[in-house]
Amino acid sequence: MLFSYRCDGCSRHIRGVCAHCKQVMLQHDLPSVPGVLAAVRYENTARQLVHGLKFHNHRGIAALFGEVMVERLRSDLEMPNVVTWAPTSKQRAHKRGHDQAELIARAVSLQLGVPCRQLLRRTSSTSQTGQSRSTRLVGPTFVARACANVGRVLLIDDVVTTGSTLGRAATALREAGAIHVTCAAFAATPAPSERR
Numbered sequence: 001m002l003f004s005y006r007c008d009g010c011s012r013h014i015r016g017v018c019a020h021c022k023q024v025m026l027q028h029d030l031p032s033v034p035g036v037l038a039a040v041r042y043e044n045t046a047r048q049l050v051h052g053l054k055f056h057n058h059r060g061i062a063a064l065f066g067e068v069m070v071e072r073l074r075s076d077l078e079m080p081n082v083v084t085w086a087p088t089s090k091q092r093a094h095k096r097g098h099d100q101a102e103l104i105a106r107a108v109s110l111q112l113g114v115p116c117r118q119l120l121r122r123t124s125s126t127s128q129t130g131q132s133r134s135t136r137l138v139g140p141t142f143v144a145r146a147c148a149n150v151g152r153v154l155l156i157d158d159v160v161t162t163g164s165t166l167g168r169a170a171t172a173l174r175e176a177g178a179i180h181v182t183c184a185a186f187a188a189t190p191a192p193s194e195r196r
């Protein structure tokens with residue numbers, strides 16, 4: 001196959017993600033989600049790329065997400081001691097062969113030069129995809145391993161909508177002794193007022 005590589009954002013014949021798609025993702029200001037730092041809006045190219053990572057296992061995308069997050073969020077981010085992630089349900093991770101939040105967390109940790117550790121376990125098996133907003137607000141719950149010695153934690157997820165999942169994960173970390181938890185997501189679903 002001569003042209004077997006395609007951009008994950010727009011299907012141009014380029015390996016990885018093309019410069020145009022990168023630029024499109026970065027054209028807006030940072031989305032505003034209370035309590036969560038998010039790098040880009042979850043629409044168009046960003047949505048394509050998250051889809052590529054989630055469902056097609058294109059892991060190179062996670063490295064790009066890590067770069068974009070650190071570049072866009074660095075000025076708002078206090079340097080953490082450890083990076084972790086809000087785990088997806090075991091069934092989903094098993095089916096896909098990976099946990100996309102973990103892949104992004106590992107990419108961010110590499111960019112920051114800070115260790116990445118699994119600190120959270122998901123206790124409910126409900127996955128959010130395809131569920132109503134009200135179900136999502138109940139959402140998954142988490143337990144954290146003892147965090148008394150971990151210091152400042154940067155908690156990562158791929159996409160944030162209401163911030164409730166990350167909020168619950170952050171609470172579990174604090175209850176386990178984390179001194180300070182910053183929540184960050186690659187993309188945020190735009191609020192209705194921001195949608196065009």
Ligand SMILES: [Zn+2]
Binds near residue numbers: 007012
């Ligand atoms: Zn492209």
